[in-house]
Structure formats: C-alpha cells, structure tokens
Amino acid sequence: MTLPADLCLNEFNPYNGGTPVNTFTVYMQYIINGLTLGSIYALIALGYTMVYGILKFINFAHGDVLMVGAYIGLLTYQALLGDSTSASWMMLAFLIALVVSALLCALLGMFIERVAYKPLRNANRLAPLLSAIGVSFILSNGAAWVFGTQSRRFPYPFANNPISILGVTITPHQILIVIVAVVMMVALTFFVNRTRMGKAMRATSLDQGTSELMGINVNRVISLTFAIGSALAAVGGILASFDFRVYPSMGTMTGLKAFVAAVIGGIGNISGAMLGGVLLGILESVGAPLLHIPNAMKDTIAFAVLIIILLVKPDGILGKNEKEKV
Amino acid sequence: MAKKLLTALAILLCAVSLFAGGTSETSGDTYKIGFIGPLTGDNANYGIRCSNAARLAVSEINAAGGVDGKMLELIAEDSQGTVERAIAAYEKLAYSDNVVAIIGPVFTSPALAVGQRCCEDGIVMITPSATHKDVTAAGDYIFRTVPSDSLQSEVASHYFYEVLGYRNIATLYAMNDYSQGLAQGLVDYFTPLGGTVVDEQTFMVGDRDFRTQLTEIRSLDPAPDAIYMPDYTVEMAQILEQASQLGIDIPFLSSDGFSDPEIYDLAGDYTNGVIYVGPAQAQASQKYNDFAAAYSAAYDGDAPDSFSTNAYDATYILAEAIDRAGSADREAIRNEVAATTDFEGANGIINFAENGDLIASQGVYEVVDQTPVYLGAYQVQDGHIVQVD
Structure with missing residues (x-):
C-alpha cells in the first residue's frame, strides 16, 4: 500500500486556542516555571541553612532524607488509598501521608544526628562532613536495595488541570508548591524569632558554649533543628516527586541545587534560603532561552551566574558579613 | 641486508601473483566461507551463537547436496570483539584460507575495519549484527542482515511526512548517543522530503524539568505539527x-x-495519542520455527538469538549467490549477493538496499490511553513509505 504524499493531513490545535504568542507571555511562563521549581529548592534549602546556622556544618545527607521522605510519602499514600478513587479521600490520604512522612523524617534526622554527627561534634571539622557523605551513600544505596532503582510515579491526589491566565499556564500543583514554601518560611521565621525554643536556637547559633552555661539544652536544640529541617525536606521531597518522580538518587542533584540556593541566599539565613532557591529556579528556567543557548546548558548558565553573584557578595545576598568559623 | 630485502620482495611478488585476479583457489571440491566474531572473551556469547547458526546452515546445505556441486566449508576465526584480532583473522581468511566470502564481523568497530579491507580486496562481507549506520558506507562489498540504525529514522521520517502529513516538527532530545543519533536521523531524512525540523531542544541526561524547553516550543509561531522525542522512558514520561x-x-x-x-x-494518563516507530512485530514463520528447532537440537538445547538468526540467513544468501555465480570468482559472488531478491529467510523476506543495508520493516504504533496499538509494519521503497504488513 503506497500512500499519496498529502493523505490524511492531521489537523492540530495550536496551543491555547490560538492566543497570539508574544514575548511577554513567554517570559512570564519561564518565570512561573522557575518560581515553582525554585520554591522546591527553597523548601529543601531551609534544612541546609538551619543546620549550618547552628552547627556551621553542611549536612550532605539532607538530600537523601528528602528521597526517604518521598518514598515514605508515596508508600503511605498508596497504602491508605488502596483502590479508592474518592476525591476527598485522595486528598485526605495525601495530607496524612505528608504528615506521616514529615514525622518519620524528623525522627530519621534526629537519629542520624545522634548516631553520625553528635559523637563527632568536637572532632576535626572535616569528620562530620565525611560522616554526612557516608550517611548519604547509606541512604541512597539502601533505598536502591530495598525499592530498586526504577523511578516511580507519585499520582496527583487532586485534579491537576492547568489554569491559563493571559496565555501563562500554571497548575494547582505549582500553586501548592509556592504556597507551601511561603507558609513554611513564614512559620519558620516566626518560630525562630518569636518563641522560647527559637530564642534558644538563636542563642546556640551565636555561641554554643555560653548557651549551655546559660542553661540551654544545646543537645535538644540541635536535635530539634535536625527534626525541623528533615521534616521540611520530606515535604519538599513529596512536592518535588510529582515532577521529578521517586527514585533512589533523586536527592543528589536536587539536594545539591538546594545547597547552592542556601549559599547564594546567605547560608544561615531563612529568608535567604527562600530567595536563593527562587533565584536559582528562575535563572535555570530563563537563562538559556534569554541568551539563545541550547537548553541542555541551562544548569551551566544558572551556575555561572551564581559564581558571579558570589564574587560580588561572597556571603550570599542576605548573608551577614561575619567571620567564618570553619 | 640487500639479500633479505630481495627475499622479502620475492615473497611479496609470489603472494601478489597468487592472489591477483580476485579469484580464490578452491582446494578440492569445496567453497570456503570465513566467519569472524568473538568466540572467546566477555562477548563470546554473540560470536558463538552466530558461528553456530552459520555452521548449522552450512551442514544443512551440504546435506542437501552442497552448492554448484561442491561442498561448503566454514572457517570460523576468533576476533575477541577487537579490531586488531578481527583484522588478523581477516588476513588469515583472505590470504591464507582463500575464502570466497566472509560472514561477520559481529561487532560494529571490527565490522568497520574489516569492511574497509573487504572492499579493498574485493571480498563480499555480510555482517549479521553490526548496526551502526556507517558500516555499509565503506564500499560495495558490504551487506548486512541486521537493520541499520538509520533505518528507523528513515521509516519514521517518511511516516511522519507521507502518512501523518506533518511538515514542521520540533525535536526534544537528550545529549546522549541514542537520542542525538535519532534526532539527527530525523534531520537527515525528513528535510530532503520537504519537511522542516523547526526547532531542536536539548537537555542533559538526568534532567527532570523540561518546562523551559516545552515553553520554548510552545512559543513557536506557527506551532509545529508535532514534537519528536527520541528519548528514554523516564524522560518521556x-x-x-x-x-x-x-x-x-x-x-x-x-x-x-x-x-x-x-x-x-x-x-500515567499522558501517553494517549503518542505515535512511535519501533521494532516490527515478528511474524511466527515456519522457516523460523524450523531453524530454532534445528539450532536447539544441534547445540544442546540452546536457543538462537536474533543475531544468530541473521547469521543463518546470511549463510543461505551466500550459498545461493555462490550457486548462481557458479564459480569462486569473488566479484561474481558479490554481484549475486547484491542481486538477492525476496530471499525467504528465517527472519522473513530479505532484500538489500543499494548500499548493502537490509531493507527491513519498522513497526508503527499509536498509543490509545495506555495501550500501544500496532498500526502495521512499514518499509521505504523507491522513496515512498509502503505498508508491508
């Protein structure tokens, strides 16, 4: 059977019913995309920044806690949901899964700190860092062993139909990410600045020894810091897994980018983590198209800009110009 | 020193005079066929199965009376999958054993190297398994019974252009050999038809966010007819x-x-409507079943792989070509291999393209919800797509 050249020419619908494409809407779309991607980085960056603020130590296992959180969330959600397709139960099961995952990850974070970092608190600065890298490998290889290396899909617990506003498209999931990130940041800022425990945290961050002399239970403060950071990582991991899928090495690149976001924003600074995350997300999204460079290079461009920012402001955008303890 | 040089020259002259004329000496009443493939080492499984299949074909042919009144003889040489060993094997087969044709080499790199030599020396070579598109590009003496990588691109381009009627396609692909090769293949075959690859979007292996690339494609005015993504499953999902x-x-x-x-x-639910070009669904043929049964019986219950089926067909194609040529003249045999038409092999009907590539079918599938529906097997013949099954 030979088909003539223009048989069955398919009709196609240009996107959005033919709304004229203009540069403004295109760039607005890049920024929206970057904003949501960046909000995920920001959520995870909060964990890096809090731990660094208190211990002056970079918890390289943080990205892998995110991965564990995503697996716990997915498995809990699937177990709760069963064969149900009820919309309200899906949403409820998702919220339960989110809470379960955050709680278990908080415990995991505290456990890791207790076992792998606390015994090294007075050791050489490099020792806890190496210990963190070790924990990172244990978690990601362990997950590969238990769950296999295949990516898994986290199904949306709500109808995720895109909403189009003036040619710019956004999904409920993306809106949720931004809202969660903002709420978490505000809540955390309030907690650190307005509560007794937050005051203890700030004191510990300023001077551990003196805080201890003032009757602050430094061990409890540090445990709590890890618990909060890990719970946030779990939330970030679950929100990210809709986009990124769930797989054992999912924490590596996301964790690295979140870490970079924390440094850019000014590590140790909560608003800085948010700002750094969003900035990195937007740079990644808009950088390559703006410079007309192949999109495979988008990370390269984002990181090149970050180097420039660091050259100008070595302590990060909102970082305090204080002497490094490291 | 001068004496040594003279001796060397004399030997060289003898050698040249022996092999000049492109006709190999057939010792006694046999036609010799060479086989080159990895028979030892990590990848020996491929070579052993291919040589087993070729040997099976030779014994079947001989049992049925041989070709042109003579017996076939298969001489298998080990390449260990490397270029150096494959060249050494080739030199033994071509200059010492005086084979009339070569089956193999099994891997792409040795096939590229040996193919070059076969063309220089005028010995026909049929590889059962080297898929790289450049393998048959070295000259007229190289054929293959395995589909070339570029075949998928060719069939896909023709299908998109002729059947689906697409004229403007955007591509979205990862920076790796597989995806880049197929994206380039679309440019190579779709453009000469009159189509245009209007936008090429790339990403790095491991990327999980494709919104920037997709937003850029979305901003194209006019919108492309389709987006071609020759990628891996995780990325495409x-x-x-x-x-x-x-x-x-x-x-x-x-x-x-x-x-x-x-x-x-x-x-999930997002696969609905995707059209893809992939392997044609193999038809269960009596010929294949007979081959698989004979192979299994001859080699302790081992099952043939797809490459060994190709090697089996290659051996029969050679035997028929030798039979038609009626002599050990290497050029005549090459011409008869090229003249092979509608050969009925274990893999179905075999024809060679001008360049020696196998004319094979590619399957086209359309996904309905989450189920791929087979639209049929397609080939490109005389510059047009033809549904063959």
Missing part, C-alpha cells in the same frame, strides 16, 4: 506530563525507546 500542564496540544512522536512498557507506569 515527564515531558508528556509537563507538556500537558503547559497546555500543549501538539501531538508527540517517539522512537523505539517508547516500546518499553515501563512508560505506562511512569506517564
């Missing part, structure tokens, strides 16, 4: 989902990477 979230209604096209059923676990 996210591309489809994120495209849907960006409100992109443009149809998606894909490659054999889409034939992995994992895509339906990862992409």
Whole structure:
C-alpha cells in the first residue's frame, strides 16, 4: 500500500486556542516555571541553612532524607488509598501521608544526628562532613536495595488541570508548591524569632558554649533543628516527586541545587534560603532561552551566574558579613 | 641486508601473483566461507551463537547436496570483539584460507575495519549484527542482515511526512548517543522530503524539568505539527506530563525507546495519542520455527538469538549467490549477493538496499490511553513509505 504524499493531513490545535504568542507571555511562563521549581529548592534549602546556622556544618545527607521522605510519602499514600478513587479521600490520604512522612523524617534526622554527627561534634571539622557523605551513600544505596532503582510515579491526589491566565499556564500543583514554601518560611521565621525554643536556637547559633552555661539544652536544640529541617525536606521531597518522580538518587542533584540556593541566599539565613532557591529556579528556567543557548546548558548558565553573584557578595545576598568559623 | 630485502620482495611478488585476479583457489571440491566474531572473551556469547547458526546452515546445505556441486566449508576465526584480532583473522581468511566470502564481523568497530579491507580486496562481507549506520558506507562489498540504525529514522521520517502529513516538527532530545543519533536521523531524512525540523531542544541526561524547553516550543509561531522525542522512558514520561500542564496540544512522536512498557507506569494518563516507530512485530514463520528447532537440537538445547538468526540467513544468501555465480570468482559472488531478491529467510523476506543495508520493516504504533496499538509494519521503497504488513 503506497500512500499519496498529502493523505490524511492531521489537523492540530495550536496551543491555547490560538492566543497570539508574544514575548511577554513567554517570559512570564519561564518565570512561573522557575518560581515553582525554585520554591522546591527553597523548601529543601531551609534544612541546609538551619543546620549550618547552628552547627556551621553542611549536612550532605539532607538530600537523601528528602528521597526517604518521598518514598515514605508515596508508600503511605498508596497504602491508605488502596483502590479508592474518592476525591476527598485522595486528598485526605495525601495530607496524612505528608504528615506521616514529615514525622518519620524528623525522627530519621534526629537519629542520624545522634548516631553520625553528635559523637563527632568536637572532632576535626572535616569528620562530620565525611560522616554526612557516608550517611548519604547509606541512604541512597539502601533505598536502591530495598525499592530498586526504577523511578516511580507519585499520582496527583487532586485534579491537576492547568489554569491559563493571559496565555501563562500554571497548575494547582505549582500553586501548592509556592504556597507551601511561603507558609513554611513564614512559620519558620516566626518560630525562630518569636518563641522560647527559637530564642534558644538563636542563642546556640551565636555561641554554643555560653548557651549551655546559660542553661540551654544545646543537645535538644540541635536535635530539634535536625527534626525541623528533615521534616521540611520530606515535604519538599513529596512536592518535588510529582515532577521529578521517586527514585533512589533523586536527592543528589536536587539536594545539591538546594545547597547552592542556601549559599547564594546567605547560608544561615531563612529568608535567604527562600530567595536563593527562587533565584536559582528562575535563572535555570530563563537563562538559556534569554541568551539563545541550547537548553541542555541551562544548569551551566544558572551556575555561572551564581559564581558571579558570589564574587560580588561572597556571603550570599542576605548573608551577614561575619567571620567564618570553619 | 640487500639479500633479505630481495627475499622479502620475492615473497611479496609470489603472494601478489597468487592472489591477483580476485579469484580464490578452491582446494578440492569445496567453497570456503570465513566467519569472524568473538568466540572467546566477555562477548563470546554473540560470536558463538552466530558461528553456530552459520555452521548449522552450512551442514544443512551440504546435506542437501552442497552448492554448484561442491561442498561448503566454514572457517570460523576468533576476533575477541577487537579490531586488531578481527583484522588478523581477516588476513588469515583472505590470504591464507582463500575464502570466497566472509560472514561477520559481529561487532560494529571490527565490522568497520574489516569492511574497509573487504572492499579493498574485493571480498563480499555480510555482517549479521553490526548496526551502526556507517558500516555499509565503506564500499560495495558490504551487506548486512541486521537493520541499520538509520533505518528507523528513515521509516519514521517518511511516516511522519507521507502518512501523518506533518511538515514542521520540533525535536526534544537528550545529549546522549541514542537520542542525538535519532534526532539527527530525523534531520537527515525528513528535510530532503520537504519537511522542516523547526526547532531542536536539548537537555542533559538526568534532567527532570523540561518546562523551559516545552515553553520554548510552545512559543513557536506557527506551532509545529508535532514534537519528536527520541528519548528514554523516564524522560518521556515527564515531558508528556509537563507538556500537558503547559497546555500543549501538539501531538508527540517517539522512537523505539517508547516500546518499553515501563512508560505506562511512569506517564500515567499522558501517553494517549503518542505515535512511535519501533521494532516490527515478528511474524511466527515456519522457516523460523524450523531453524530454532534445528539450532536447539544441534547445540544442546540452546536457543538462537536474533543475531544468530541473521547469521543463518546470511549463510543461505551466500550459498545461493555462490550457486548462481557458479564459480569462486569473488566479484561474481558479490554481484549475486547484491542481486538477492525476496530471499525467504528465517527472519522473513530479505532484500538489500543499494548500499548493502537490509531493507527491513519498522513497526508503527499509536498509543490509545495506555495501550500501544500496532498500526502495521512499514518499509521505504523507491522513496515512498509502503505498508508491508
């Protein structure tokens, strides 16, 4: 059977019913995309920044806690949901899964700190860092062993139909990410600045020894810091897994980018983590198209800009110009 | 010193005079065929199965009376899968054993090297397994019974242009050999037909966010007719989902990477409507069943792989060509191999393209919800796509 050249020419619908494409809407779309991607980085960056603020130590296992959180969330959600397709139960099961995952990850974070970092608190600065890298490998290889290396899909617990506003498209999931990130940041800022425990945290961050002399239970403060950071990582991991899928090495690149976001924003600074995350997300999204460079290079461009920012402001955008303890 | 040089020259002259004329000496009443492939080492499984299949074909042919009144003789040489060993094997077969033709080499790199020599020396070579598109490019003496990598691109381009009527296609692919090769293949075959690859979007292996690339494709004016994504399942699952979230209604096209059923676990409901070009569904033929049974009986219950089926067919094609040539003249045999028409092999009907590539079918599939529906097997014949099954 030979088909003539223009048989069955398919009709196609240009996107959005033919709304004229203009540069403004295109760039607005890049920024929206970057904003949501960046909000995920920001959520995870909060964990890096809090731990660094208190211990002056970079918890390289943080990205892998995110991965564990995503697996716990997915498995809990699937177990709760069963064969149900009820919309309200899906949403409820998702919220339960989110809470379960955050709680278990908080415990995991505290456990890791207790076992792998606390015994090294007075050791050489490099020792806890190496210990963190070790924990990172244990978690990601362990997950590969238990769950296999295949990516898994986290199904949306709500109808995720895109909403189009003036040619710019956004999904409920993306809106949720931004809202969660903002709420978490505000809540955390309030907690650190307005509560007794937050005051203890700030004191510990300023001077551990003196805080201890003032009757602050430094061990409890540090445990709590890890618990909060890990719970946030779990939330970030679950929100990210809709986009990124769930797989054992999912924490590596996301964790690295979140870490970079924390440094850019000014590590140790909560608003800085948010700002750094969003900035990195937007740079990644808009950088390559703006410079007309192949999109495979988008990370390269984002990181090149970050180097420039660091050259100008070595302590990060909102970082305090204080002497490094490291 | 001068004496040594003279001796060397004399030997060289003898050698040249022996082999001049392109006709090999057949010792006694046999036609010798050489086989080159890895018979030891890590990849020996491929070479051993291919040589087993060729040997099986030779013994069947001889049992049926041989070709042109003479027996066939298969001389298998070990390449260990390396270029150096394959060249050494070639030199033994071509200059010492005086084979009339060569089956193999099994791997791409040795096939490229030996192919070059075969063309220089005028010995026909049929590889059962080297898929790289350049293998048959060295000259007129190289054929293969395995589909070339570029075949998928050719069939896909013709299908998109002629059957689907697409003229403007955007590509979205990863920076790796597989995806880049197929994306380039689309440019190579789709453009001469009159189509245009209007936009090429790339990403790095491991990327999970494709919104920037998709937004750029979405901003194209006019919108492309389709988006071609010759990628791996994890990437394609996210591309489809994120495209849907960006409100992109443009149809998606894909490659054999889409034939992995994992895509339906990862992409959920977003696979509906994807059209992809992949392996043609093999028809169960009596010829294949007979071959598989004979192979299994001859080699302790071992099952033939697809390459050994190709080697089996290659041996029969050679035998028929020698029979028609009626002599050990290497050029005549080459011409008869090229003249092979509608050879009925274990793999189905075999024809060679002008360049020596196998004319094979590619399957086209359309996904309905989460189930691939087989649209049929297609070939490109005389510059047009033809449905063959």
